[in-house]
Amino acid sequence: MDSTLTISLSLFLILCVDTSKVGGQKEGAKQSSRSSDSKAGRCSYTFIVPQQKLSGALCLNTPSSLPNGSEVAALRAELQQQQEQLEKLQLQLEQTGSLAIEVRALRKESNSMNSRIAQLYAQLLQEVIHKKDQALEQQRVESLLLNATTQALQVSSNYRELEKKYGALTSMMSLQNQFISKLEKQCQCRDSRSQVMTDPTKSQLNEHHNYSSDANKMTNDVQRDQSAASPLQEKTGGVSLGAPTNTPFVNLPVTKSPGPWRDCQHVLDSGETTSGIYLLRPLNTNLLLQAWCEQSRDLGGWTVIQRRQDGSVNFFRTWEQYKQGFGNLNGEYWLGLEHLYWVTKQAKYKLLVALEDWQGRHVFAEYDSFHLEPESDWYRLRLGQYHGNAGDSLSWHNNKAFTTLDRDKDSYTGNCAQYQKGGWWYHMCAHSNLNGVWYRGGHYRSIYQDGVYWAEFHGGSYSLKKVSMMIKPT
Numbered sequence: 455m456d457s458t459l460t461i462s463l464s465l466f467l468i469l470c471v472d473t474s475k476v477g478g479q480k481e482g483a484k485q486s487s488r489s490s491d492s493k494a495g496r497c498s499y500t501f502i503v504p505q506q507k508l509s510g511a512l513c514l515n516t517p518s519s520l521p522n523g524s525e526v527a528a529l530r531a532e533l534q535q536q537q538e539q540l541e542k543l544q545l546q547l548e549q550t551g552s553l554a555i556e557v558r559a560l561r562k563e564s565n566s567m568n569s570r571i572a573q574l575y576a577q578l579l580q581e582v583i584h585k586k587d588q589a590l591e592q593q594r595v596e597s598l599l600l601n602a603t604t605q606a607l608q609v610s611s612n613y614r615e616l617e618k619k620y621g622a623l624t625s626m627m628s629l630q631n632q633f634i635s636k637l638e639k640q641c642q643c644r645d646s647r648s649q650v651m652t653d654p655t656k657s658q659l660n661e662h663h664n665y666s667s668d669a670n671k672m673t674n675d676v677q678r679d680q681s682a683a684s685p686l687q688e689k690t691g692g693v694s695l696g697a698p699t700n701t702p703f704v705n706l707p708v709t710k711s712p713g714p715w716r717d718c719q720h721v722l723d724s725g726e727t728t729s730g731i732y733l734l735r736p737l738n739t740n741l742l743l744q745a746w747c748e749q750s751r752d753l754g755g756w757t758v759i760q761r762r763q764d765g766s767v768n769f770f771r772t773w774e775q776y777k778q779g780f781g782n783l784n785g786e787y788w789l790g791l792e793h794l795y796w797v798t799k800q801a802k803y804k805l806l807v808a809l810e811d812w813q814g815r816h817v818f819a820e821y822d823s824f825h826l827e828p829e830s831d832w833y834r835l836r837l838g839q840y841h842g843n844a845g846d847s848l849s850w851h852n853n854k855a856f857t858t859l860d861r862d863k864d865s866y867t868g869n870c871a872q873y874q875k876g877g878w879w880y881h882m883c884a885h886s887n888l889n890g891v892w893y894r895g896g897h898y899r900s901i902y903q904d905g906v907y908w909a910e911f912h913g914g915s916y917s918l919k920k921v922s923m924m925i926k927p928t
C-alpha cells in the first residue's frame with residue numbers, strides 16, 4: 455500500500471518537473487495545472503491520484519531542498535568543526551573529570567591530613583603537658599638532691615669536727631695516762647718506803663692505791679658510767695700491777711717458800727694450792743711480776759692474764775700500759791704483754807678463755823697453744839687449735855699484731871683500738887674484744903662495737919658480765 459502511494463507521488467512530481475522545465479523555472483505545479491487547458495500546444499498530463507488516507511511520514515524531494523556541494527562542504531566543515539569542538543569539550547570534560555577526581559582525592563587526603571594533624575597536635579599537647587610534669591618532677595628531685603647534698607655536707611663537717619674533738623680527747627687521754635703512770639710509780643715508791651716502816655701483817659696486805667683519785671676521775675670517764683665499782687672500792691683500790699722492775703713487790707700471801715715461781719703451775723707444783731696472788735719470775739729473765747693464780751679450776755695451775763668482772767678498771771690504755779700491765783690483781787687487770795711474752799717463751803702453754811653472761815651461763819674457749827712474739831713484732835698472737843663450747847672468736851685474730859689507741863698495727867684503715875676502746879690483736883677489726891668497755895646488763899647501745907664481747911657467744915653487741923683469760927703449760 456505504502457509502495458503504491460510512493461510510486462503515484464513520484465509520477466506526479468516528475469510531471470510537474472517537466473512542466474516547470476518548459477514554462478520556466480519559477481512556475482509552480484499549481485500554476486501549470488491551471489494553465490494546461492489555456493495553453494495549447496504544450497503537452498501536459500494530469501494524473502489523478504486516488505485520494506488515500508496517508509499514514510506515516512511523507513517525504514518530499516524538491517530540487518530547491520537538495521543541498522548543493524558548497525553547502526554540504528560548509529556543513530561538513532562546520533560539522534567537523536563542531537566535532538572538533540565536541541572532542542575538545544570531551545577532552546576538557548575528561549580533563550575536568552580527572553581533575554575532579556584528583557580534587558576529590560586531594561580533598562580526601564586533605565581531610566585525612568587534617569585529622570592526622572589534629573591527632574599530632576593532640577599528641578604534641580600531651581607531650582608538652584608531660585614534659586611540663588617531667589620538668590616539675592625534675593625540679594623537685596633536684597631540690598631534694600640539693601637538700602640531701604647540703605645535709606651530707608653538714609654531716610661531713612660535723613663528722614670532721616667530731617673527729618678533731620676525738621683526736622684532741624685521745625691525745626689528752628694519752629697525756630693523762632702518762633701522768634697516771636708517773637703517779638703510779640710515785641705511789642709505789644711511797645708505798646715501798648712506808649712498807650719498810652710499818653708491820654706488813656697489819657697493813658692492807660693486798661691493797662693499795664693503784665693511782666690517785668684525781669687521775670681516776672680523769673681517765674675512767676669511759677668506764678665510769680658502766681662501772682659498778684663503789685667509791686669505797688675506788689678509794690681502797692686493788693693490788694698494784696707495777697712494772698716488773700719496780701721491786702720490791704708487796705702484798706704477797708704467806709707461802710711456804712718465798713718464790714718467785716716460773717708460773718702458777720710451778721706454784722701449784724710447789725704445794726701452794728690456794729688461789730691468790732703470787733710473785734713470778736719467768737726463766738732466763740730478771741723480770742719479776744705478780745699474777746693471780748687460779749688453783750681450783752681444771753686441776754689448777756692457771757696463770758690469769760686478763761680479767762673483767764665489774765667495770766672498775768679502764769682498759770682504754772696506751773701501748774706502754776698494755777706492755778707493762780695494769781689494774782688490780784684481785785679484780786680487773788691485764789698482766790702485760792712483755793710479761794706474757796716471757797712467760798709463754800719458757801714452755802708450751804695453752805690458753806683458756808672463761809666467759810659468763812648476765813644470766814649466769816658459763817662457757818669456755820680453749821686453745822691448745824698460745825704464745826706471743828716479742829715487742830719488735832708487736833707482740834703478735836700465735837694460737838693453736840680451738841675447742842670448747844663458747845665458739846671460736848679468737849682464731850680470726852691469730853697471727854695478728856697487738857694494737858692500742860696510740861699504736862695502730864691492725865689491718866683496718868682506721869685504728870680499731872680507738873673504735874673499740876681497748877687494746878687487742880685486731881684484724882679489721884674484731885670477732886672478740888675482751889678489753890672493751892664493760893657495759894652493765896648485756897646488750898648495750900653504742901655507736902661502735904666497743905663492749906666486752908665474744909661474737910660467737912651472744913654476738914658483738916652483748917657485753918659479757920665476767921671474762922677471764924688464763925694460761926697453763928701443756
Ligand SMILES: [Ca+2]
Binds near residue numbers: 866867
Ligand atoms: Ca689501722
